[in-house]
Amino acid sequence: MRVEGREKVTGTARYAYEYPVAGAAYAFAVQAAAGPGRVTAVHDEEVLALPGVIAVLSHRNAPALKPVEDGELALFQSDEVAYRGQVVAAVVAETLDTAREAARLLRVDYDDRPPKVRLSPGDPGLYKPEEVNPSFPADTGQGDPDEAFGASAVRIDATYTTPAEHNNPMEPHATIAEWRDGGLTLHDSNQGASTVAATLAELFDLEPAQVRVVAPHVGGGFGSKGTPRPNVVLAAMAARVTGRPVKFAFTRQQMFATTGYRTPTIQRVRLGADADGTLTTIVHEVVEQTSTVREFAEQAATPTRMMYRAPHRRTAHRLARLDVPTPSWMRAPGETPGMFALECAMDELAFAAGVDPIELRVRNEPDTEPESGLPFSSRNLVACLRRGAELFGWDDRDPAPSVRRRGRKMYGTGVASATYPANLSPSKATAAAAPDGTFTVRIAAADIGTGARTALTAIAAEALKTDASRVTVEIGDSALPKAPLAGGSMGTASWGFAVTRACEALRADLDGGASPPVEASADTTEEVKARGDYARHAFGAQFAEVEVDVDTGEIRVPRMLGVFAAGRIVDPQRARSQFIGGMTMGLGMALMEESTMDERFGDYVNHDLAQYHVPACADVRDIDAVWIEESDPHLNPMGTKGIGEIGIVGAAAAVANALHHATGLRLRDLPLTPAAVLTNL
Amino acid sequence: MDSGDGVVHAEITVTVNGAARRLRVDTRVSLLDLLREELGLTGAKKGCDHGQCGACTVLLDGRRANACLALAVAQDGAEVVTVEGLAGGDRLSPLQQAFLDEDAFQCGYCTPGQLCSATGMLDEAARGRPSAVTPPGDGPPELDDAEIRERMSGNLCRCGAYVNIVAAVRAAAGEAAR
Numbered sequence: 001m002r003v004e005g006r007e008k009v010t011g012t013a014r015y016a017y018e019y020p021v022a023g024a025a026y027a028f029a030v031q032a033a034a035g036p037g038r039v040t041a042v043h044d045e046e047v048l049a050l051p052g053v054i055a056v057l058s059h060r061n062a063p064a065l066k067p068v069e070d071g072e073l074a075l076f077q078s079d080e081v082a083y084r085g086q087v088v089a090a091v092v093a094e095t096l097d098t099a100r101e102a103a104r105l106l107r108v109d110y111d112d113r114p115p116k117v118r119l120s121p122g123d124p125g126l127y128k129p130e131e132v133n134p135s136f137p138a139d140t141g142q143g144d145p146d147e148a149f150g151a152s153a154v155r156i157d158a159t160y161t162t163p164a165e166h167n168n169p170m171e172p173h174a175t176i177a178e179w180r181d182g183g184l185t186l187h188d189s190n191q192g193a194s195t196v197a198a199t200l201a202e203l204f205d206l207e208p209a210q211v212r213v214v215a216p217h218v219g220g221g222f223g224s225k226g227t228p229r230p231n232v233v234l235a236a237m238a239a240r241v242t243g244r245p246v247k248f249a250f251t252r253q254q255m256f257a258t259t260g261y262r263t264p265t266i267q268r269v270r271l272g273a274d275a276d277g278t279l280t281t282i283v284h285e286v287v288e289q290t291s292t293v294r295e296f297a298e299q300a301a302t303p304t305r306m307m308y309r310a311p312h313r314r315t316a317h318r319l320a321r322l323d324v325p326t327p328s329w330m331r332a333p334g335e336t337p338g339m340f341a342l343e344c345a346m347d348e349l350a351f352a353a354g355v356d357p358i359e360l361r362v363r364n365e366p367d368t369e370p371e372s373g374l375p376f377s378s379r380n381l382v383a384c385l386r387r388g389a390e391l392f393g394w395d396d397r398d399p400a401p402s403v404r405r406r407g408r409k410m411y412g413t414g415v416a417s418a419t420y421p422a423n424l425s426p427s428k429a430t431a432a433a434a435p436d437g438t439f440t441v442r443i444a445a446a447d448i449g450t451g452a453r454t455a456l457t458a459i460a461a462e463a464l465k466t467d468a469s470r471v472t473v474e475i476g477d478s479a480l481p482k483a484p485l486a487g488g489s490m491g492t493a494s495w496g497f498a499v500t501r502a503c504e505a506l507r508a509d510l511d512g513g514a515s516p517p518v519e520a521s522a523d524t525t526e527e528v529k530a531r532g533d534y535a536r537h538a539f540g541a542q543f544a545e546v547e548v549d550v551d552t553g554e555i556r557v558p559r560m561l562g563v564f565a566a567g568r569i570v571d572p573q574r575a576r577s578q579f580i581g582g583m584t585m586g587l588g589m590a591l592m593e594e595s596t597m598d599e600r601f602g603d604y605v606n607h608d609l610a611q612y613h614v615p616a617c618a619d620v621r622d623i624d625a626v627w628i629e630e631s632d633p634h635l636n637p638m639g640t641k642g643i644g645e646i647g648i649v650g651a652a653a654a655v656a657n658a659l660h661h662a663t664g665l666r667l668r669d670l671p672l673t674p675a676a677v678l679t680n681l
Numbered sequence: 682m683d684s685g686d687g688v689v690h691a692e693i694t695v696t697v698n699g700a701a702r703r704l705r706v707d708t709r710v711s712l713l714d715l716l717r718e719e720l721g722l723t724g725a726k727k728g729c730d731h732g733q734c735g736a737c738t739v740l741l742d743g744r745r746a747n748a749c750l751a752l753a754v755a756q757d758g759a760e761v762v763t764v765e766g767l768a769g770g771d772r773l774s775p776l777q778q779a780f781l782d783e784d785a786f787q788c789g790y791c792t793p794g795q796l797c798s799a800t801g802m803l804d805e806a807a808r809g810r811p812s813a814v815t816p817p818g819d820g821p822p823e824l825d826d827a828e829i830r831e832r833m834s835g836n837l838c839r840c841g842a843y844v845n846i847v848a849a850v851r852a853a854a855g856e857a858a859r
Contacts, residue, residue: 001781008789009777009796011724011764018723051687096718097709098688170728170736170790170839219726219790220839252729449788449840573784577842581787584841609733609837616834620843621826 002574003454003473004217004447013217016189017174017249024176025054027238027248028099029230030089030106031257035081035602036292036323037112039088047091047106052098055242056106058089062237065203071293072258072326073203075233081110082293083117083323084602085257087230092238092246115323115602119289121159121266126287126318132299133333134488140305140371143312145270148281152272156348160269160341160668164595164604165262166255167330168614169448171219173259174249175235183210184239188232189218191225192485194444197478199228200236216476218448222585223329224260225448226487231258256607260328261595263288263298267341272312277353277360279310284342286317291326295319298327299334303419303649304342306535309366323602329487331585332645335420336652340589343416343653344668347660351399357415357657358385358394369535377534377634380565381417384541384628388415388563391626392543402664410548412662416653418540422567422641423490426525428481429498431460431506433516439464441473441503444480445495450644451574452491458570459496459638463503473499481521489538489642492570493635497524500637534634538566538641542583542654548662550681553674557587557655562625567632567641575643579625582647587623588615589648590655594671693757697722698766706753713737713748716763724764724793728837735836738794738801739763745801764793767800775856776800779849787840795836799850802832803857824854 007013032039044056062076081088088108093099129138149155176187184204190196193213201211218225235248250258265288272281284304290296301315330336350357362382368375389395397413398404404411429443441460447453453473461468474480484494501522509518545559562583569575592613595604606612625647632639652670660666665680689708694701697720706715713730716722716739725748728736732750739748740762748761767774776799779785786792806828809821814831822828829850830843838846 002784002786004789005781005786006773008786008792009764009773009780010768011722011793013789014723015726015790017727018717020721095707096714097707101709168839170734170788170837171726172728218788220788222839249727252731252733449786451787577784577787577840577845580844581841584843585839608731609729610731614837614839615841615843616837617843617846618830618834620830620841623844 002451003457015171015217015219016176016187016215017247019176019187021176021178021245023244024247025092025094025242025244026096026099027090027092027234027246028103029087029234029250029254030091030103030108031254032081032084032086032088032110033108034110034112035084035086036115037081037110038079039081039108040111041109042089043107047102050102052094053091053102054094055092056089057238057241063240066205068199068202070227072230073228073233075230075237082291083325084115085325087234087258090234090238092242117322117324117597117602118599119264119266119287119320119322121287123320126320129295129297129317129319132297132317136299136302139316141314142371145281145283145312145314148312149270149272149283152280153275154273154349154353156271156345156352158269158345158348158668160267160344162265162337162340162670164264164597165330165589165593166595166612167222167224167260168612169220169222169224172249172252172255173225173229173231175232176245176247177235177239178245179239183212184236185212186232186236187214189225190215190228191218191221191446191448191487193446193476193478194482195485196228196232200232203233204236211478213478214476215446218446221448222331223333223487226329226485229259252609253607256595256604257325262330262333263327265300265337267300269341269345271345271349273349273353275353277349277355277363279308279364281312282308282310283314288317289320289322289324289327291324292321294326296327300338303335303338305371306369306537307342307417307419308364309370324597331582331648332420335649339418339650340652340670343650344656347414347657348666356399358389361385361417372535374533374535377536378630378632379539380628380630381539384539384563384565387628388541388543388561392561401661404662408550410550410662411545412658413543413545414654414657414661416542416650416657418542418646418650420489420538420642420646420649422493422536422538422635423488424528424636425484425490425494426528427483427494427498428521428523429502430481430519430521431502432519433506433510435516437470439466439471441471441499442480443475443495443499444478444483445475445491446486447475448486450486450491450578451571452486452495454574455492455571456495456499460499460503463500464507489645493640493642496638496640497636498522532634536635538564538646540564540646540650542650544654544658546655546658546662548659548677553677553681555591555659555672555677558621560587560623560651562647563627564625564646565628565630566643566646567630567635568639569627569629570638570640576625578643579647580623582645583623583625583651584615584620586648586651587619587655589670590652590672592671691754693754695756696760698762708754710753711749712751712753712756715753716748722763722765726790726793728791735798736791736794738797738836740797740801745798764796767796776849776853779853783845783849783852785845785849786842791836791838795838795846798833798836803854826851
């Protein structure tokens with residue numbers, strides 16, 4: 001059972017906006033109604049005259065902030081507007097309703113110019129970024145892919161697109177800020193308290209110890225809370241200016257321009273193979289967008305560098321700098337859009353070569369990591385595919401498309417590979433033994449719904465050689481030992497490493513005769529640095545069945561199965577929840593998620609949950625996940641790989657490939673909509 | 682009444698989780714903000730404030746409702762049950778226990794709404810109210826998985842716990858039927 005489960009089902013788990021704060025004022029954000037351009041007037045005197053309005057913040061009166069790397073945090077530091085929807089002002093008032101009404105009434109004048117927001121592969125402004133997220137080269141290449149492709153017996157040359165997609169955690173980005181004795185206390189919804197505290201200290205020119213960030217419960221993030229967002233700056237600034245504690249949350253609508261999203265992608269993939277499907281050439285070229293505020297380059301082609309063997313290969317990323325909100329991390333950035341393209345292309349190659357899609361992947365399985373030549377710490381893609389084939393009933397599948405029809409429905413099945421790197425970051429932790437035989441482990445980890453608190457409790461208990469019921473794990477507070485954020489699927493691995501080491505040290509102290517109260521600490525910086533050179537990745541196989549209505553074009557997915565190889569699974573129930581949760585988001589990516597840019601005025605048009613569709617209960621039928629236990633000594637003391645993101649990777653490709661099997665339609669643009677089916681059927 | 686500051690207030694009486702409250706409310710305030718900001722009942726969540734996500738679901742006079750779409754001033758005389766009122770003291774409701782057992786949540790932010798919604802839904806089904814997927818005919822609808830999914834589709838869960846939510850509701854419905 002989840003450690004904090006009881007609090008969550010009784011409504012007593014407090015999220016950022018829910019802490020009782022005496023004398024709090026309420027802030028509400030005002031977004032640019034035009035852009036790009038500049039703000040020429042803020043008619044704040046009109047709303048300051050309203051009863052209950054305390055302050056209006058804008059570039060005209062905002063305190064100066066120190067510059068930080070993320071320009072989106074330079075709130076109200078100039079009259080420049082980078083894109084429509086950017087926060088240009090805020091109202092602080094005695095009540096939420098007054099703040100909201102005043103924000104609606106606040107008149108702001110702009111001098112704006114037509115926005116450039118259209119992502120196009122022919123854009124002459126496309127450029128090659130220095131590196132892609134987080135620090136990969138933009139381009140790589142080996143051999144002579146152009147010549148080898150031309151000489152290949154079987155060739156696939158196809159372009160796939162994925163739209164902008166928004167993370168949409170259920171809890172909007174929210175902060176309560178309070179200044180006390182020159183220090184700043186923040187109850188904030190984020191994926192890493194240490195990161196937020198460090199950034200806010202930098203912005204407000206404080207010592208790191210002067211900022212305290214508290215976030216024991218976080219209502220999802222999926223990457224969008226991995227870095228501090230304007231909400232935390234806005235709340236801190238409003239609290240400083242008014243001398244009051246301030247509560248602030250973005251509305252769901254505002255989140256679409258202010259809290260990050262996945263860039264749209266245009267991906268051209270070329271696969272050249274021998275007649276039996278053995279790859280000779282892999283080329284994956286990606287076009288994406290970033291903003292004028294800050295560069296974010298999604299690493300969409302990076303999985304192509306390590307998935308399949310081929311002597312001739314090239315990957316490339318090109319960016320368009322547009323007048324749009326800055327894209328950022330969304331669940332498995334890179335792998336999610338990149339593997340949609342690669343795994344659809346692999347399905348096309350299997351069909352063209354007349355090879356079973358699973359056999360095609362097995363046939364192109366590399367011995368070492370293709371581009372780096374490094375040995376894999378463990379790689380069980382083939383085992384996942386084989387196990388999935390058995391469980392899903394793949395072996396008696398007729399590969400012919402468009403031949404399974406019952407009544408007005410067509411049926412088909414598809415498969416795709418999944419992968420995600422097994423990342424690791426240095427972390428600190430402490431472990432303390434009390435005289436009553438209980439233990440307390442402290443680490444500034446975050447549980448955004450992953451089950452981190454529960455997994456770390458199990459990991460600590462194992463290292464302490466005690467029962468989990470005697471262990472309390474304290475997380476979600478920057479006052480705790482510094483830890484990396486919940487991102488890159490590295491949380492449990494990185495935090496668990498430090499927790500294990502702290503608990504082992506404490507166990508050794510106790511075994512050596514130390515008597516409680518006693519505390520031990522750990523810092524894994526050196527150990528993480530000293531790890532050997534291996535290619536460390538988790539793998540998986542995604543299977544999907546689709547049902548297509550020939551009259552309406554409606555696509556339903558009666559069945560999805562994921563088989564994963566992600567090291568040792570510490571907490572099976574939470575792991576399954578993570579896997580199927582990722583697959584559910586992958587179902588949304590396949591069938592419905594799409595943010596549409598207003599090409600005349602900028603900003604995303606469909607900015608709420610009535611227009612941006614995420615899967616609802618009735619969309620999800622049978623989704624299941626199983627795994628292959630791996631024993632991998634090259635990872636960390638627990639032997640774990642991350643599991644938070646791989647569930648979404650490849651899911652949309654499996655659905656698209658199943659759609660082809662059902663209908664014969666090769667739809668290469670996500671989402672796969674009834675309109676696209678009907679137009680092409 | 683206008684309190685002189687341009688804001689109109691009204692007095693209402695609402696019963697919240699069994700306790701009658703006499704309250705003076707800003708007539709613009711939603712039931713959700715009344716619960717969260719004035720009564721300290723933060724169990725009901727604000728996910729969208731537009732009736733699109735269901736995180737704010739409470740039981741209003743016994744029926745599930747989006748508290749973000751209900752103006753507090755219109756609730757004079759109403760009986761409200763929030764997630765904080767579902768358990769009997771320390772004893773969790775069968776649905777709460779089933780959500781724990783089935784791991785029917787991850788981040789937990791949609792959970793109070795899911796629980797209130799499921800509580801109201803089981804009652805609706807028991808009273809024979811059909812859903813969009815109920816086959817025509819007499820008799821109370823059988824709560825199979827398709828019925829549960831359809832009836833729980835007003836509550837979004839971005840963590841993607843639907844499979845486990847359906848399992849939890851199925852388990853609790855089975856218990857209720859016994």
